[in-house]
Amino acid sequence: MSILNGKYFIQGENEKWEVVIGLEVHAQVTSNSKLFSGSSTKFGAEPNTQVSLVDSAFPGMLPVINEFCVQQAIKTGLGLKAKINPYSVFDRKNYFYADLPQGYQISQYKNPIVGEGEITLDLPEGSKKVGIERLHLEQDAGKSIHDLDPSNTFIDLNRSGVALMEIVSKPDLRSPNEVSAYVKKLRSIMKYLGTCDGNMQEGSLRADVNVSVRKEGDTNLGTRCEIKNVNSIKFMQLAIAYEAKRQVELLESGKKIKQETRLFDTKKNETRSMRSKEDAHDYRYFPDPDLLPLNLDKSLIEKIKKSLPELPDQKKERFINEYSLTPYEANILVSEKEISVYFEEVVKNSDKKLAKNWIMGDLFASLNEKNISISESLVTSNKMAQLIDSISSGIISGRTAKEVFEIMKETGEEPKKIIESKGLQQKSDPKELEKIIDKIISDNKDKVKQYKSGKDKLFGFFVGQAMKVSSGKANPQLVNEILKQKLK
Amino acid sequence: MSDISKKSLTEIVRLVKKKEIKSEELTQSFIKNINNDKKLNSFITNCSEEALKKAINFDKNPKLDTLLPGIPIAVKDLFCTQGVKTTAGSKMLENFVPNYESTITNNLWNEGAFLLGKLNCDEFAMGSSNETSYFGNVINPIEENTVPGGSSGGSASALAADLTPTTIGTDTGGSIRQPASFTGIVGLKPTYGLCSRWGIVAFASSLDQAGPMTKTVEDCALMLEAMAGFDKKDSTSIDKKKENYLNKLTDNIKGLKIGIPKEYRVDGMSQEIDNLWENGKKILKDSGAQIVDISLPNTKYALPTYYIVAPAEASSNLARYDGVKYGFRSTKGDNLIEMYENTRSEGFGDEVKRRILIGTYVLSSGYYDAYYLKAQKVRQLIKKDFDQSFKKVDAILTPSTPSSAFKIGEKKNDPISMYLNDIFTVPVNLAGIPAISIPAGTDNNNCPLGLQLIGKPLDEQKLLNIAFAVEKKINFKQSLNRWWEK
C-alpha cells in the first residue's frame, strides 16, 4: 500500500486499487438500565447477575422501552447533524444463537429512529465529510465463553438486552487512517454528548468493517466483505490493510470476490471466512408485535436540541478564535471533552500560549508515560495554571518550571509549595542581580574589552557566568537587560 | 345444600359472602368432582392438596370484601403460575416450573381466589379440538368421543363438568369462544389490550387475549372485572379505568342496533345453526333492539389472513424454546445446532412444527411481501369493515361455530377442515375487538351451539348487557349425567 498525494491505494501488479470502506459501529448506550428491561448495564459484574426474566426470555415475558435510551439516540443523531425520524418501528431480527435467549434481537429495520447525517474528519491533508446513512437502536446479545471447557460453551447474559446504537456510515472512507479518524471523531462526539463512553476495551464500541476494492478511477462499487466485531482501532486498520490486499490479489489473479462475512484473527493479523455462518442469513425481519411504533414529539426533539452541549466542531472553531490556536492545535485540545475542559480551566487563570504549549507538550507526555487520562493526572488544571502563572510572573524560569513539573506529576503537590520548599524562586531583584553582574564584569575585564570591540558571542559567556553564580536562579530576562545596559 | 358445584359463580360468591358456605366445603366439592373424573383428561396438574390448605386458611380469617373470596379456580395451562408446573400442553415445557406469576392469575388471587389446578389445552394454544396436547386429548363432557373444541378445551370441559366453578382461557383465533360453543358455556374474548399478556405463554402476540369462561353471563362480567386492568409490564396494555361490569349489568337493551353480517351466512351452513341465528335475532327484536343488515365484505379472507399472521408471530415467539434456559433439551446432538434441531423436533408436536414452518416461510426473504405484508394489509381491510359497521350498529350477531362438536379424530388428518372451525371467530381477533359466545341451543344430536356477539373496542359492558338479555330469554339449561365418573 502507499499514499500518494494524501490518497491511499493498494499497488497491484499493473495498476493502483482504491479501497472503499463503510463502517457499522455498535455503540453501547450510556444508561443505567437496559433497553427493554430494568436490569443494570454496569460493566464487569458477576456473570448472570444483571439478568431479568425478560432478558433471559422466559415464557410470557414482554419488553418495555427505556425512554432515556431513546433520548440518547436522538442526542447522538443531532450530534451527527442527522435527521431525527418522528416515526420509527422496532423489528424482530430472527436468528438462533446461544447468547440470544429470545431467538430474535429487537432492532430497527426499515424505519430507524435516525436518518442521514454527516461527520467531519480532521485529517492531515484537510477536513473531509463522511456521510452517515442511519442510526438505530437495538438490543445487544449476551456473551459466549468458549475457552473454559473443551466441549461446551458457557453463556453469560449480563450484556443481553443492553441498548446499542448502530451507526452506519456511507461507503465514504478510503483508508485505514480515515477509518481511525472517523472512529475517533464519532467516539469523541458521543463522549461529549454523554451517550456512549467509547471504551473499546470494555466493549462499549465495536465495529463491523465493510471493505471492497476497485481500480483507481472506477466509480462502481466492488463486491464487499464484512469483517465482523472488530474492537480496536488498531485492529480495524490492520484488518482493512490485509483484506484490501487479499481482495486485490484475488481480483488480479482473475478470481471473483465472494461476498461473505469474515473475522479478523488478531494473532495472525489476517481475516478469515466465518465457517459457522451459512450462505445467507435470512433474518425474517417483521415489526415486533409486543411493541408499538415509536412516534416522537417535535417538542421533545427541540428540547433535546436545546440541551445539547457544545460539540467538538463548534468548540474547535471557538478555540481557534478565542485562544488564537491553529486548527491543528484546536483539534488536539478538543479531541476529548475532558481535555477541552482542562484547557479552558487553565486558560482562565493563566497565559494562553504557555498553557497550550505546556498542556500539549509536557502534560501530554506525562499522560502517555503513565498511560493515564487527563482526569487521572495528579497535575490538576488549578495546579497547572499555578505553574504557568509562576512562569509568567517571573517567579521561576521556564527551565525551572520543567523541574517543578516533574515533581508535580509524581506527587500532585502544588507548584508554589515545591518552589518554596526547594528555594527555586528566580532571583529577580534588579539590585541583587546588578551586584552579581558588576562583580562578573570587574572579574572579567579582558572579556569585557573583547566584547566591546566586537566579539558579540561573548555575551553568552556573561549570561552563563551570571547563571553559574546564581545557581541558575537568576531571572534570564533581567540578566539580559542589565548586562546589555552595563556592557554598552 | 344441593350440589354446590352445579351453581353459578355469582351464586357461589354470594353464598360465601353471606357465610352460608365455607371455602373448605366449597373446595372439597370440586375436588371430589375432579377425583371422580376418569375420562375427561381436562387437568394436567391437580392442585387439590394445596387448594384445600388455602381454603382452610381462608376460612380462618375470611376476607369477604373482594370479588372472588375463597373461590378455587383452575386455569388453562398457558398461564404461568409461580411454583406450579406450567406446560402449555407441550413436552417442551413438561417440567417447567415458573418462579413468577402471570398478571392475570395474580389479579384473581388478589381478589381472594386460589389455584385449583392447571387445565389441559392444545399445544402452545395451537388447535381447535384439544387433540394436539402432549398430555392427551380432552373429552367433551357433552358426549363421549367428542372434542371439546380448542385450544382452551380443558378449560371448557372442566367447567361444563363442574370440576371448577369458573375458569380462564386464552383466545387467539377463537380458542375461548369455539370451545365455549362446543360445551354449552359462556366464553368472552376481551378487547385486545384490556387484559395483560404478561406471564402468559405467548402464541401470536398481536392476537392473544386472556378471557373468562363461565357458566353464565353474570359470572363472565364478574370474572372480567377481576381480570382486566392496566399492566405497565405489557406495552400493549390499555391504560383505562377499571369498570364494574357486574354491578352495571342490565338486560335493558332497548334501542340498541344489532348488525347481521350477510357474509357469515356461509355455504353449507346447517339448518340448525341458521335456526338458532334466526332465534337470536327474534329475541333481540323482542327485547327492543333493532336488527340491521350489514356487510363485512372481507370476511372470507379472514381465515387465510389469520393463518399467515398467527404462524408468523408464533414462529418467532417459539424461537426461545431452545433447550438452553429452561424446558426440554434433547440428549442427542454433538454441537449447538444439532442440539437445537433435535430439541425442537422432539419437544414440539406436529401441529406446532407445521405452524412454525409456515410462519418461518411467510416471513422469509422473497416471500415476506407476498404473504406477511399482504396479510397485514388485508387485516387492515377487515378491521376497517368492522369500524365502518360500528358506525351503524352497537354490536353484531353471528353463530359462534359452523358446526357443533365433532368426533375425536374426525378432522385430525385435514388441517384445512380443522382451521375452518374458526371461520366465525377469527375476524374478531384480527380486528382486536371483543366478542362473547353464549349457548344458544342444541343441534339435532343434542350438542350445544353458541351464538356470538361482537362489540366495539372497550365496549364490553354493552356486549355483556346484550348477551345477558339474550341468555335470559334463551334460558339454556344443560344437565349432564356425569358419565365420566363411571
Added chain:
Amino acid sequence: MSIDKDKIKHVSKLARISVDEKKIDALAKDLSSIFKFIEQLNEINTDNVEPLSSILNQPLRSRKDEINDGKIREKILENSPQKHEEFFVVPKVIE
C-alpha cells in the same frame, strides 16, 4: 404454490427443527394444501392499503431509566437443563 422437499429442508433449517426424512412427503402435502388455502389472498387488491402497524391506537409507552430488576441469578439459572456454577452451558458451536 407447492411446497417441495427442498423448500421444507431450507425452512426447517432456518427454524432449527430437524425433519424426519420419512415424514417430509406428508409434510410437503400438508403445507402445500395450507399454502393453497392462504393464497386466496391473491384475489384481493391491496394496492393502496397500508399494512396494519398496530391494532392499538396508542403511543408506545416507555419507562424511566431505573435499575429495578436483575440480581436474581439463582432464579434465572434454576430451570436450566445444563448449567455450571454461574453460567448456562451449551454444546460448542463449530466455528
